[in-house]
Amino acid sequence: MPEDLTPTADAAALDSPPFLPFALPDIGDEEIAAVVDCLRSGWVTTGPRTRQFEHAFAAYLGGNVDAISVNSATAGLHLALEALGIGPGDEVIVPTLTFTATAEVVRYLGAHPVLVDADPDTLNLSLAAVEAAIGPRTRAIIPVHYAGLACDMDGVLALAAAYRLKVVEDAAHAFPTLYKGRLVGTLASDATVFSFYANKTMTTGEGGMVVTRDAAVARRVRLMRIHGISQDAFERYTSRTPAWFYDVVAAGFKYNLTDLASAMGIEQLRKIDRFLLRREQLAQAYGNGLQGLPLRLPPAPEPGSSHAWHLYVIRLQANARLDRDELIARLSERGIGTSVHFIPLHRHPFWRDSCRLSPEQFPVAEASFACMLSLPLYTRMSDADQQRVIDKLRELLT
Numbered sequence: 001m002p003e004d005l006t007p008t009a010d011a012a013a014l015d016s017p018p019f020l021p022f023a024l025p026d027i028g029d030e031e032i033a034a035v036v037d038c039l040r041s042g043w044v045t046t047g048p049r050t051r052q053f054e055h056a057f058a059a060y061l062g063g064n065v066d067a068i069s070v071n072s073a074t075a076g077l078h079l080a081l082e083a084l085g086i087g088p089g090d091e092v093i094v095p096t097l098t099f100t101a102t103a104e105v106v107r108y109l110g111a112h113p114v115l116v117d118a119d120p121d122t123l124n125l126s127l128a129a130v131e132a133a134i135g136p137r138t139r140a141i142i143p144v145h146y147a148g149l150a151c152d153m154d155g156v157l158a159l160a161a162a163y164r165l166k167v168v169e170d171a172a173h174a175f176p177t178l179y180k181g182r183l184v185g186t187l188a189s190d191a192t193v194f195s196f197y198a199n200k201t202m203t204t205g206e207g208g209m210v211v212t213r214d215a216a217v218a219r220r221v222r223l224m225r226i227h228g229i230s231q232d233a234f235e236r237y238t239s240r241t242p243a244w245f246y247d248v249v250a251a252g253f254k255y256n257l258t259d260l261a262s263a264m265g266i267e268q269l270r271k272i273d274r275f276l277l278r279r280e281q282l283a284q285a286y287g288n289g290l291q292g293l294p295l296r297l298p299p300a301p302e303p304g305s306s307h308a309w310h311l312y313v314i315r316l317q318a319n320a321r322l323d324r325d326e327l328i329a330r331l332s333e334r335g336i337g338t339s340v341h342f343i344p345l346h347r348h349p350f351w352r353d354s355c356r357l358s359p360e361q362f363p364v365a366e367a368s369f370a371c372m373l374s375l376p377l378y379t380r381m382s383d384a385d386q387q388r389v390i391d392k393l394r395e396l397l398t
């Protein structure tokens with residue numbers, strides 16, 4: 001019997017729609033054609049498309065910023081901290097409710113991440129916790145714009161000014177996000193780092209962008225992203241000095257973005273306003289569809305600010321019939337993928353043990369982690385896909 005005719009054990013599976021993944025990238029014919037063009041061009045590593053992508057990204061943000069592409073946001077955070085002189089023995093304040101990359105880059109430089117608790121409303125870092133964590137060795141703060149809603153940057157920048165600290169924004173979730181009328185990336189921090197990882201609001205497969213208005217930081221990031229070599233390969237290839245000549249002026253890294261990735265990035269960036277509009281529609285529809293359930297929905301942005309809706313994080317209230325783990329399992333059985341953002345860093349063995357952390361230090365992150373899950377929200381979801389998520393949640397929670 002041919003395999004495709006074998007009756008399936010679960011007849012019901014035939015009737016049910018396919019599994020709705022938690023996230024999917026939105027790659028169109030434009031990205032595919034651009035990558036094929038790049039392949040045919042003969043120049044696949046960092047070159048003209050990367051320069052074009054950087055210029056287009058900086059132009060999108062406005063505000064006279066310089067944009068330096070890198071092969072991940074993790075690399076970008078590392079380079080930004082390095083350019084700001086963070087080194088051995090320094091302390092850098094990092095929220096516990098983030099991905100491990102935000103903290104690990106501090107360790108790359110021999111410095112120590114000092115984890116702080118979250119604000120109960122926004123789940124962004126708590127300003128009171130930041131201020132309490134500042135000590136004589138504190139050199140920088142890395143605010144993370146959690147889920148795509150900007151931190152209280154006026155508050156962060158005021159603390160930074162008062163204590164003479166550097167600020168590097170982890171904007172992996174926040175492209176594009178408005179804070180009081182200005183895009184994240186153009187605020188008065190020292191540098192801002194965006195991610196183009198596969199599930200972010202736009203993607204190059206892997207990739208990131210360091211954005212800064214500080215010319216010295218930009219110069220150092222550019223240098224260190226490619227081995228501490230004074231010119232990149234394309235500059236050497238096209239310049240009038242002999243192509244074989246270069247100066248190594250520092251022990252740099254290998255963090256450059258390829259033209260293949262940049263070709264994708266250019267096309268994704270052209271679509272970003274449309275992507276955002278769709279994300280906003282989906283967030284609004286969740287807000288309406290989930291009314292009346294024992295859920296705490298994500299906060300809306302304040303007037304003049306916006307939400308990138310990279311994540312739609314809901315929190316189960318204490319009176320819900322299911323706990324978080326049960327809800328995730330029941331949704332998965334019903335064909336719906338979800339996730340959790342994040343397992344707080346203080347719960348991971350490495351950070352817990354090396355920083356000697358205990359859960360009592362982070363009551364808000366602990367309480368939120370226990371009841372939070374992230375629902376699917378991405379541009380390739382249809383209204384019907386989303387209605388299924390809403391229906392299943394209503395079925396399970398009422």
Ligand SMILES: *Cc1c(COP(=O)(O)O)cnc(C)c1O
Binds near residue numbers: 101172
């Ligand atoms: C995804 C993510 C990163 C890392 O981004 P990469 O481009 O994968 O290195 C850093 N911080 C946060 C908060 C993230 O969600």
